[in-house]
Amino acid sequence: MYPVKKEKIIHEKVLETLRNNPKGFTMTELVRNTKFSRKAIEKHLQVLILENEIYMKQFGVTKVYYPNHRIHHFDFEKISYNNKTIWFDILENEYGKYLLIQKKKKEGNGWIHEHSITIPLEQAIKFSNALDKVLNSVRIKALIKK
Numbered sequence: 111m112y113p114v115k116k117e118k119i120i121h122e123k124v125l126e127t128l129r130n131n132p133k134g135f136t137m138t139e140l141v142r143n144t145k146f147s148r149k150a151i152e153k154h155l156q157v158l159i160l161e162n163e164i165y166m167k168q169f170g171v172t173k174v175y176y177p178n179h180r181i182h183h184f185d186f187e188k189i190s191y192n193n194k195t196i197w198f199d200i201l202e203n204e205y206g207k208y209l210l211i212q213k214k215k216k217e218g219n220g221w222i223h224e225h226s227i228t229i230p231l232e233q234a235i236k237f238s239n240a241l242d243k244v245l246n247s248v249r250i251k252a253l254i255k256k
Contacts, residue, residue, distance in 0.1 A: 120154055123146070124144060124146070124154045124155065124158065125158060125177075127143050127144055128140075128158075132177055135174065136172055155175055160214075162181055163177070164176060165178050181203050184200040185200045193217075194214065194215050194216070195214050196213050197211070207232075209228070209237070211226060211228075212225070213226070
C-alpha cells in the first residue's frame, strides 16, 4: 500500500472513531479501537486539532479527544514564516459563519497558540476593506520616506 493512501486511511479511521464516540477517547482507547500505533495516531490527532475536526481536554495527565460536532469547517488558507503560521479559517457554529484568524508558533512537535481574532463572516468584507486601507496608508508613507 502506498504511504499516502495508508496515511489517509489512518486519518479517516481516527476521525470516524472519534465521531462515533462523542463522549471522547483517550490515546489508549484510540489505539485499542483503531489498531494503529500510538505514534501514528498522535500525528493524526495533531492534524485533526489544527483542522478543527476534533478538540482535546486534559484532565491531570490524561488527554481526552472529542469530535468537534459544534463547529463546521468550510475552508482555510495559511501564511507561514519562520516557525510561525497564520491560519485563516471559515467556520460555522450555532451562531453562524465566521472567520477565525489564528497565529500559531511551532515548538517541538506541537503548535503553541499565540493570538486569534474572530470576525462574523458578514463583516469580513468590512474587515478586508479596513485592512486594505491601513496597508495602503503604510505603503504611501513608505513611498514618501524614499
